[in-house]
Amino acid sequence: MSATSPTDPATSAKAVSAGVPSLDVDPFSAEFFEDPHRIHEVLREAGPVVWLNKWVVFGIARYTEVHAVLNDPITFCSSRGVGLSDFAKEKPWRPQSIILEADPPAHTRTRAVLAQVLSPTAMKGVREHFTATAAAKVDELLARGSFDAVADLAEAYPLSVFPDAMGLKQEGRENLLPYASLVFNAFGPPNQLRQEAIERSAPHQAYVAAQCQRENLAPGGFGACVHARADAGDITAEEAPLLVRSLLSAGLDTTVNGIGAAVYCLARFPDQLARLRSDPTLARNAFEEAIRFESPVQTFFRTTTREVELAGHHIGEGEKVLMFLGAANRDPRRWENPDRYDVTRRTSGHVGFGSGIHMCVGQLLARLEGEVMLAAIARKVGKIEITGPVKRRYNNTLRGLESLPITMSPA
Amino acid sequence: MPSITFIHPDGRQQQIEAGDGESAMQAATRNDVSGILAECGGNAMCATCHVYVAEEWLARLPAMSDDEDALLDGAAAERRPSSRLSCQIKLAVDLDGLVLNLPDRQL
Structure with a gap:
């Protein structure tokens, strides 16, 4: 990508003409990943709209503006990419998503398909199995006592239910x-994280492309359900694999980091674990609050389709706007x-799953996984202790841990 | 400002004042009406703001979308002819006095 130099007078002129403060922070740096909250506060308090010199884009970190932009998809579009890269100027690194990176009316049709495949009714069908698997996982971990809550719990549990629910083969x-x-990582700027991820991507891309094909998806799974909608004429046979790809892209790592966030919260805030243990029906809200508190998906971009006033600031057409979901979720306003972290908080309205027409289509599946895992912990676990160094995992969009060594004791 | 009444499963009535242009769900969460969860925040995606609309008001609400219809099939509590999602009920003066019954559960 040909990033314009921050000192380019044309780009500084945009910040000046918009009348917004210009900041030098890099939200895609190790410093930021280690402690985003301090920089979030700087971003929020600088103004409702800021200019980020490092990547020559506008940024918004307050709840009101983030919520407003998410809910105006015609002005702030997704079809030019929801990462830094502008698809109007640059070829996407992979074939463009027909749901995430699409606008109405095209988006409306594909969205309806995934919304039905992952509907409340569909969740009723997998709930019992997901619940039993979570309980068995917690029993197994309690027997071990000490383990890494990232690999052995936050990754292991979704890996034990999601690929089967999709109908994926065992291999690969x-x-x-x-x-x-x-x-x-690819939603981020052309930094080392993104470049290295793309350089190493060939085998993973080949695997995913193959698994999106109908013949590789077991009957009854979410993948097969998407293909069935092609038979019904709601989407074309060419579109079905791309929608399966969306489920494979966004359906696993997100819940891994969501569950990881929840366990990390319960490990750090024993009073909240105690509250949850006293009332296991709080499990679903405890998960939701962890999504607000940690915001596993930290950022997304939109691109302006016209000149627009945002909180009194003028933004031209074709400008990228970076939304800080994690900052909005902790906006004191x-x-x-x-x-x-409060497991009894009324969390409705947080933007950890986004908001508006692109709000996470798999949110019910994520909540189901989070709820049944935390309910199993609430009933079976007495104490969680962090027993070693907590290591953060760096990703341009996802916030989560690389390692969380803990000991879990039975109730 | 329209005033609306929520009736809890135990018969308790809770009257709240809604802001103009608010949805019944938004008014309920703002006034801490227990029994309205609204997990998706009003995006018609989760069916956890399910209500039973009092008979005399039912015909006065705008027709439901296909999305709302499909979501109500998956609601946790029994679906009835009077079932609606409260996030899809926009409150205006003509709905002053609206009565909504809360189901026994949203999950």
Whole structure:
């Protein structure tokens, strides 16, 4: 990508003409990944709209503006990419998504298909199995006592239910997490994380492309359900594999980091674990609050389709706007005690799953996985202790851990 | 400002004042009406703001979309002819006095 130099007078002129503060922070740097909250506060307090010199884009970090932009998909479009790369100027690194990177009316049709495949009714069909698998996983981990909550719990549990629910073959599943990591790194700027991920992507891309084909998806799974909608004429036979690809891109690493966030919260805040144990029906809300608190998906971009005023600032056509979901989810203008993890909080309205027409289509599946895992922990676990160094995993979009050594003791 | 009444499964009535242009779900969460979860925040994606609309009001609400219809099939509590998602009920003056019954569960 030909990133314009930050000192280019034309780009500084955009910030000046918009009348917004210009900041030098890099939200795709190791410094940021280690502690985003301090920089989030700087971004929020600088103004409702800021200019980010490093990547020559507008940024928004307050709840009101993030929510407003998410809910105006005609002005702030997705079809030019939801990462930094502008598809109007640059070829996408992979064939463009027909749901995530699409606008109405094209988006409306594909969205309806995935919304039906992952509907409340569909969740009823997998709930019992997901619940039993979570309980068995917690029993197994309690027997071990000490383990890595990332690999052995946050990754292991979704890996034990999601690929089967999709209808994937056993072979090759080790490609799923690297592929997802690649997809989420690729939304970021052309930094080392993105470049290296794309350079190493060939085998993972080949695996995913093959698994999206009908003959590789077991009957009854979510993948086969997408293909069935092609038979019904709702989508074309060429579109079906691309929609399966969306499920494989966004359906696993997100729940891994969501469950990882929840366990990390319960390990750090024993009073909240105690509250959850006293009332296991709080499990679903405890998961939702972890999504608000940690925001496993930190950022997405939109591109303006016209000149627009945002919070009184002028933004021209064709400008990328970076939305800080994690900052919006801790905006003190919207949330009381935003930096407190509270399993009883009324979380409705958080933007951890986005908002509006592109709001996470798999949110019910994510909540189901999170709820049944936390409910199993609430009933069976007495204590969680962090027993070693906590290591963060760096990704341009996803916030999560590389390693979380813990000991879990039975109730 | 329209005033609406939620009736809890135990018969308890809760009257709240809604802001103009708010949805019944938004008014409920803002006034902390237990029994309205609204997990998706009003995006018609989760069916956890399910209500039973009082008979006399049913015909006065705008028709439901196909999305809402499909979601209600998956609602946790029994679906009835009076079932609606409260996030899809926009409140205006003509709905002043609206009565909504809460189901026994949303999950």
